[in-house]
Amino acid sequence: MSYLIEGNTGPWELVVGLEVHAQVVSHAKLFSGASATYGGEPNTHVSLVDAAFPGMLPVINEVCVAQAVRTGLGLKAHVNLVSTFDRKNYFYADLPAGYQISQFSHPIVGAGTIEIELTDGSRRTIGVTRLHLEQDAGKSLHDQDPSRSYIDLNRAGVALMEIVSEPDMRSPEEAGAYVRKLRTILRYLGTCDGNMEEGSLRADVNVSVRKAGEPFRTRCEIKNVNSIRFVTQAVEVEARRQIAVWESGGVVDQETRLFDPHRGETRSMRSKEDAHDYRYFPDPDLLPLVLDEAWVAALKADLPELPDAKRARFVRDYGIPDYDASVLVAEQATAAFYETVAKGRDARLAANWVIGDLFAALNRTGRTIADSPVTAGNLGEMLDLMLDGTINGRIAKDVFETMVQTGEAAGSIVERQGLRQVVDTGAIDAAIETVLDANADKLAEFRSGKDKLFVFFVGQTMKAMKGKGNPALVNERLRQRLLAD
Amino acid sequence: MAGMVELTGQTLAAALSGLEQGAFSSVELTQAHLTAIEQLNPRLNAFITVTGEQALESARASDASRARGDAGPLSGVPVAIKDLFCTEGVRTTAASRILKNFVPPYESTVTAQMKRDGAVFLGKTNLDEFAMGSSNMTSAFGAVENPWKRTGDETALVPGGSSGGSASAVAARLALGATGTDTGGSIRQPAAFCGIVGIKPTYGRCSRWGTVAFASSLDQAGPMARTVEDCAILLRSMAGFDVKDSTSVDRPVPDYRAAIGRSLKGMRIGIPAEYRAPGMSQEIEALWQQGIAWLRDAGCEIVDVSLPHTRYGLATYYIVAPAECSSNLARYDGVRFGERVEADSLDMLYERSRAAGFGDEVKRRILIGTYVLSSGYYDAYYLKAQKVRGLLLRDFTEAFTRVDALLTPTAPSAAFALGEKMNDPVTMYLNDIFTVPASMAGVPGLSVPVGLDAKGLPLGLQLLGRPFDEELLFALGSALEKAAAFTHLPAVRAGVGS
Numbered sequence: 001m002s003y004l005i006e007g008n009t010g011p012w013e014l015v016v017g018l019e020v021h022a023q024v025v026s027h028a029k030l031f032s033g034a035s036a037t038y039g040g041e042p043n044t045h046v047s048l049v050d051a052a053f054p055g056m057l058p059v060i061n062e063v064c065v066a067q068a069v070r071t072g073l074g075l076k077a078h079v080n081l082v083s084t085f086d087r088k089n090y091f092y093a094d095l096p097a098g099y100q101i102s103q104f105s106h107p108i109v110g111a112g113t114i115e116i117e118l119t120d121g122s123r124r125t126i127g128v129t130r131l132h133l134e135q136d137a138g139k140s141l142h143d144q145d146p147s148r149s150y151i152d153l154n155r156a157g158v159a160l161m162e163i164v165s166e167p168d169m170r171s172p173e174e175a176g177a178y179v180r181k182l183r184t185i186l187r188y189l190g191t192c193d194g195n196m197e198e199g200s201l202r203a204d205v206n207v208s209v210r211k212a213g214e215p216f217r218t219r220c221e222i223k224n225v226n227s228i229r230f231v232t233q234a235v236e237v238e239a240r241r242q243i244a245v246w247e248s249g250g251v252v253d254q255e256t257r258l259f260d261p262h263r264g265e266t267r268s269m270r271s272k273e274d275a276h277d278y279r280y281f282p283d284p285d286l287l288p289l290v291l292d293e294a295w296v297a298a299l300k301a302d303l304p305e306l307p308d309a310k311r312a313r314f315v316r317d318y319g320i321p322d323y324d325a326s327v328l329v330a331e332q333a334t335a336a337f338y339e340t341v342a343k344g345r346d347a348r349l350a351a352n353w354v355i356g357d358l359f360a361a362l363n364r365t366g367r368t369i370a371d372s373p374v375t376a377g378n379l380g381e382m383l384d385l386m387l388d389g390t391i392n393g394r395i396a397k398d399v400f401e402t403m404v405q406t407g408e409a410a411g412s413i414v415e416r417q418g419l420r421q422v423v424d425t426g427a428i429d430a431a432i433e434t435v436l437d438a439n440a441d442k443l444a445e446f447r448s449g450k451d452k453l454f455v456f457f458v459g460q461t462m463k464a465m466k467g468k469g470n471p472a473l474v475n476e477r478l479r480q481r482l483l484a485d
Numbered sequence: 486m487a488g489m490v491e492l493t494g495q496t497l498a499a500a501l502s503g504l505e506q507g508a509f510s511s512v513e514l515t516q517a518h519l520t521a522i523e524q525l526n527p528r529l530n531a532f533i534t535v536t537g538e539q540a541l542e543s544a545r546a547s548d549a550s551r552a553r554g555d556a557g558p559l560s561g562v563p564v565a566i567k568d569l570f571c572t573e574g575v576r577t578t579a580a581s582r583i584l585k586n587f588v589p590p591y592e593s594t595v596t597a598q599m600k601r602d603g604a605v606f607l608g609k610t611n612l613d614e615f616a617m618g619s620s621n622m623t624s625a626f627g628a629v630e631n632p633w634k635r636t637g638d639e640t641a642l643v644p645g646g647s648s649g650g651s652a653s654a655v656a657a658r659l660a661l662g663a664t665g666t667d668t669g670g671s672i673r674q675p676a677a678f679c680g681i682v683g684i685k686p687t688y689g690r691c692s693r694w695g696t697v698a699f700a701s702s703l704d705q706a707g708p709m710a711r712t713v714e715d716c717a718i719l720l721r722s723m724a725g726f727d728v729k730d731s732t733s734v735d736r737p738v739p740d741y742r743a744a745i746g747r748s749l750k751g752m753r754i755g756i757p758a759e760y761r762a763p764g765m766s767q768e769i770e771a772l773w774q775q776g777i778a779w780l781r782d783a784g785c786e787i788v789d790v791s792l793p794h795t796r797y798g799l800a801t802y803y804i805v806a807p808a809e810c811s812s813n814l815a816r817y818d819g820v821r822f823g824e825r826v827e828a829d830s831l832d833m834l835y836e837r838s839r840a841a842g843f844g845d846e847v848k849r850r851i852l853i854g855t856y857v858l859s860s861g862y863y864d865a866y867y868l869k870a871q872k873v874r875g876l877l878l879r880d881f882t883e884a885f886t887r888v889d890a891l892l893t894p895t896a897p898s899a900a901f902a903l904g905e906k907m908n909d910p911v912t913m914y915l916n917d918i919f920t921v922p923a924s925m926a927g928v929p930g931l932s933v934p935v936g937l938d939a940k941g942l943p944l945g946l947q948l949l950g951r952p953f954d955e956e957l958l959f960a961l962g963s964a965l966e967k968a969a970a971f972t973h974l975p976a977v978r979a980g981v982g983s
Contacts, residue, residue, distance in 0.1 A: 048591060052816040054584070055571050055593060055695040057730050087812050089858070093831055098815020149831075151820070279858035281867060284702035284809055286731050 003171030005209070007243045012209045014239045015216055016175045017167035018231075020182060021160045022192035023136065023200035024067045030135050030159035031058030031101060038198050042141075042152035050157040052096035057285050060085075064159040065289065066299060067191040068108050068133050071161055073300050074189045075128050077112025081293060083132075085286045089279040094138035094151050102162075104280045107132035108289065114165075114185070115308055116177040117326050126178050127166030136160050161192065167206065167216065172232035172239075179203055179228050180330075184307050188332055196226050203231055205259075207238040209246070217242075218252045222259050222266055234259040238266045310335055318347035327355055333369045340376035345383050353379060357397070361404045373407045374400070382410035390414060392421045394467050421470045428461070428469055428477045435460040436481075446482065454482065492517035493658040493979040497562055497715035500661055504551065504561045511551070511561025515544035515605050518563045521979035522607065522659045525632075529977065531644075531654040533568050533626045534576050535608035543605045550603070559722050560603030565660035567651050568609035569616055570596045570706070571695040575606075579697045580614045580624035583817045583824050583842025593695025594727045595664060595706045602722040607660055611650030614844045615814065616671055616699040619916040621649025622903065623846040631679055631900050632657035632975035636941035642900040645675030645916075651709050652679035658979035662710035662719050666696060668703045669802050670896075670920025673932035676709055677895035677945030680934040680975060682716050682962065683709040685920075687952045688927035689734035691720075692727030698813040700806040701732075703924050713933060713962040717741035720955065736953065744956035745963040750784035752961070755888035759795035762897040762918055768938045769894045776892055776935055776946045779968035780961065788888050792880040797873045798922040803914060804857050804870035805925070810847075811854025817842060849910065878926040881949070890957055891949040893919050895932040899942035923949050931958040935969040943973065 004011035029036050032049035049056040072079045086104035109131035117123050138156035142149050163182065169175045183201060186192040194201050203226075208219035220242070222234050237259075242252045257266040305313070307329045314325035314335075328338045328351065342350035358379065362372060382399060385391045391399060391414055402413045414420055422428060435457060436443055446453040457478055462469050492514050495503070503509055519537050526532050540563060547561035571577045571589035578584045592600070600606070613623040620643040621629040629649040631642040633656070644653040648665030652675035655663050665672035667685035676683030684707045691706040698704060708719030721742070726735040756777060761770070781787050819825035819838030826837035843851070857866035884891065896916055923930040929952070932945040946965060950958045974981075 051821055053591075053822065054577070054579070054587070054589065054697040054816070055693070057694050059729060059731055089812050089815060091815065091818065091832075091835055093818075093820055096816060096821060098818060099812050277860050279812070279855065279860075279863075281808060281812070281858055281863070284700070284732075285698075 003173070005239055005243060008247050011212070012239070012243050013212055014170055014172075014235065015167050015208045015210060015219070016169035016171075016235055017206040017219075018165045018169070018175060018178060019204040019206070020163045020165075020179065021202045021204070022071075022163060022186055022194075024064045024133075024159035024161055025191055025193060026061060026063040026067060026159060028061050028063070029157040030061055030064050030133060032157050034157065036158045038200070040154055042150070042154060045154040046156065050096065050153055052098070058101060058283075060286065060289065061159065064133060065108070065291070067159075068131060068161055069291065069296055070189050070299050070303060071163075071186065071191045072109030072112065072131055073296075073303055074185050074191075074306055075109070075112035075114060075131065075163070077128055077131065078110035079291065079296050080106065080108055080110055081291045081296070082106065082288055083108040084288045085283045086280045087283045090276045092137070092140075093149065094140045094153070094156065096138070096153065096156060100135050100137065101283055101286070102134035103132035106288075114178060114181055116174060116181045118173060118177055121323055124174065126168045126174070129164040129166055131161055131163045134160050134162055167208075167219075172235040175205065175235045176228045176232040179231050181307075184330055188304055188306055190304075196228070199226060202226050205231060205234055205238075207235055207242070208252070209239050209242045217246075218254050220252065220255055220257050220266070222257050223269060225259055230259060230261050233261065233264065234266060237264055241266060314338075318342055318351070320348055320351045324351045324355055331369065337369050337372070337376045341380045341383065345380060346387065349383060350380075353383065353400075357400055361400075365404065373405075374403045378403055378409050385410055385414060389423070389470065390420055392468075392471055394462075394471075395419045395421060398467075419468060422465055422468050423470045423473055425473060425477055428465070428473055429481070431461050431464045431469065432457075432478055432481055435464055454478070457482070489517040489520060490980040493521050495661075496712050497661040497710055497718060498712065500562055501559075501718070505556070511544040511547040511563075511605060512541060514561060515540050515563045515607070517979075518607055518660060521657075522654075525657055525659060525977060525979065529630045529632060529653050529657055529659070530627050531610055531629050531650040531657065531659060532565065532608045533578055533580065533611050533650070536575055536606060537608075539575070540605050540607050543600075547603050547605060557601065557603035558718065559599060561605060562603070562661055563605045563607050564599070564719070565607050565610045565651055565654045565663040566596055567612055567648050567664050567666060569612060569666050569697045570664060571697065572596055572606065572609065575609065577609065577697070578626065579616070580612045580626055581817075581842065581844070581847065582625045583838070584697075585625065585824060587823055589695075591695055594692035594729065595696065595723045597695075598725060599664070599719075599722050604722070610648070610654055610663060613647035613649065613671075614847050615697065615810070616647040616666055616668055616704075617810065617846050617850055618646040619670065619674055619913055620901075620903075621646040621675070623844055625844055628903050629653050630903070630977070632977035633678075633680060633900060633942055634976040638940070641903045642942070643678065643903055645678035645896070645900060647671040647675075648683070648709060649675050652676055652681060652683070655679070655681050655709050655711060656975050657977055662708055662715050664706060664719075664723065665709045666699075666704055666706050667920075667924065667930075668699050668705075668806060669924045670917040672707045672709060673920045673930055673945070673947055674896045674916060676932040677934065677943065678900040680943030680971070680973065681709055681711050682713050682931070682933055682966070683707065684716050684720060684931040684955065684958065685924070685929060686720060686724060686955055687734075687929045689732055690724045690929070690953065690955070692725070692730040692733045694727055694729040700809040701813060702809060703806060705924075713931070713959055713966050714742060714745050716931075717745060717959045734953070739956055741956055741959050744959045747960045748784065749780070749960060749964055752785045752890070752957070753788050753888040754780050754785045754961070755788050755790035755884050755891045757790050757792045757795065757884070757891055757893060759792050760893040760919055762915070765894070765897045766938065769897070769944060772936050772944050773892070773894050773946065776965055779965055780892065782968065783964040785961075790884045790888055790891070792884055792922065794873065794876040794880050795922050798877055798925055799914060799918050801870040801873040801877070802917070802921040802925055803853070804866050805874060807850040807854035808858050808867050809854070811851045811858065814843075814847065814851060846910070874925050877922055881923070881926045881928050885951045889951070890954075890961055893947045893949065895919060895945035895947040899938045899940070899944055919947060928952055929955050929958055931955075931962045933962045933965045933969070934971045935965055936971065937973055943971075
């Protein structure tokens, strides 16, 4: 909350609002039957409607409407039972009709909220102003020919949800956390795959700065930022740029800017003076979109458990710390993995293994939870082996590493490598005697009062037993042996 | 075999009976019309494209299917298609240079339904460019001549617009019927000018899919023919719900023909006080009174009504229609289809292609539409026009609580000469003064020829009805038609003139 940038004239506060464009998960486009699938040879997913041939008319895709409503419900937002579509008019080669069908005056979803989590463990609620449906444009390819541009209309007409936040964020971290949380919710809902590299989630970032207690100053909009890291970077560099402008006696102009991650700067795209006059008006080809209340209720009843609810349940039912729960629910697959491991076992131990060893292993091997070499079942089995004393904690680390390498089940690794821990006191005693014999000098020191050497003898005994000794038994037998005399 | 004049001079209904009875074949009927087109089209310029080969081919197919016993409701009937309906594999120009070589790979819903029912398409008829005009003089393919002449005067007259080619073709017996589209009067006014019948159905009755758009919230397809009954037959094929047009309405299409001749006893007909244009001729006023008398004779009760917002109709229409057209015509940019003028930058490509591709009237309306939608003007023009449009609709809704239909003149004058009224676009716009309010309200309107003016030119009366009550309009229209016994023929027609 108290993120401030120190300028020459004192501290500055940041004000950030985001417009996120999220591509709707659906087979077909918003107003045509053409495939909405990413990729494909250029201009192969194009219908006559998408190419705006004479006399072609849009027909709304019910699936896209349902996805927008589900997203609205997931953002705890008001769903407008009546919404309308407007035309946003401008000329560009990748906009076949010369207008984009969008929702300007009456969006399908109104105000909602998103709760974001910050690294210091605090949480903040960010307001969502609205969500509306609109068409994506096609793609202009300027790098295929020295003098001509090529147009790919595969994306033209694909459904997007534009999700607009209130200017509620006050730091780069909050902006990043907002996009992250929004992406998580969209993925839970299955309404957007959240894939920023493929452009299915892009953010327009509005940034302004002000002195404490001031009203908002002029904002700049940074277009099409396509990673969470870039969102945080763009917010910071843009804020610093604006502070420099203000502090040098200048005025920040309202304009559209681009973030260049290579040079770590934002650049002006176009100023307010050359801003388009979009001549919005209601699309006469489409009737108002009227939703049936029962239909919306049915969609609501069908929503999956969302991350906030899941986190609360994890804390309540599994007794794990709030932070751990947040980490585990960030992705649905991780949460499901965790639940499989934790069910009927020590849930805190399960959380530690998933967040600690498993995440580290996935990071190291460049894999995701979906293609984890260690299945949830196998990790659970390994925890069972620890809890029933078959292996000790130290051996467990080795077994886990083998699981990561081979994908083998814990039990079979333990059997094959003979890693079962030794609970036979005779064997432990024999190992102790060997260690004491080999370290007569240390024994003498211990006897003369150097108590700390007890740990040394435990270590040596475990080493002699190749780590398989039951740690409690080794301690107990050593204590008896050394303190007996 | 009947002679050419008998074949082309009959009504569509009579032609259907003749085909049914084997009096002639569709090939003969079609050939007679193609011959008439060959003779007269060079003069009238009613068709932009004549599809003789395809027409004869479908005529042969139609004769074959009739022989098999599976004739459709329009089997073998040669009709003309306004060149605003996209026709698969047949050039569709919208009478614009920008689409002069455009061949759509799809068939509009309306024409597809007519084909389904067996109609034979003779070709594509001329129109005002993108249906913007009331004289057919804005066509990039040249003006159309009205087959009617003032008595003793060979001056070429306009057929009205925008469906002027269709009206001229039907009046001159070059086709038994034709499709038109009506945005502000484009079926009714040319029907009146050419002495034929035309109906603009309720908005949503015919699918707009595949018809080149002018103003989406107003455009509506409808038939033009020489009798009310012929229009009823054609509309039944043209109308119907279409999932591809969200504004088309899902309700059954009645047998309109069955409504003809039904009793009109007790029907209440409203006479709106506001449909008296300044300078409207005494002849039109007299004919209107005559129409009132005929309907009273048919058993109707005549009621004076008021549609108080009528006088704002034209002004609001010329805001709403250009606004929608400015957006609808943005797709003609020279990028994907249509004519392109090459340039070094995208903006120049747009500018040059559109400058060369569009005519003056289209450019004028794009400019007006762009202006009224611009930020700072939107509220004062477009938004206000939409509010007035609501009031226009309310006028009709309220009137229809008291009466079953309205009777008005179709146009404030008879056909004028080619070149007249061209110096001032507003004078031209005034032609739509009686037709525009129904377009704005979306209610159906039928124009019937009921007499001639002193110079021998046809005049029409307009019947306006409740939404989706086209049946009553056909019933009333046929009563007027019967009473008027309009048997006058245009000077130029198949077998005569050229």
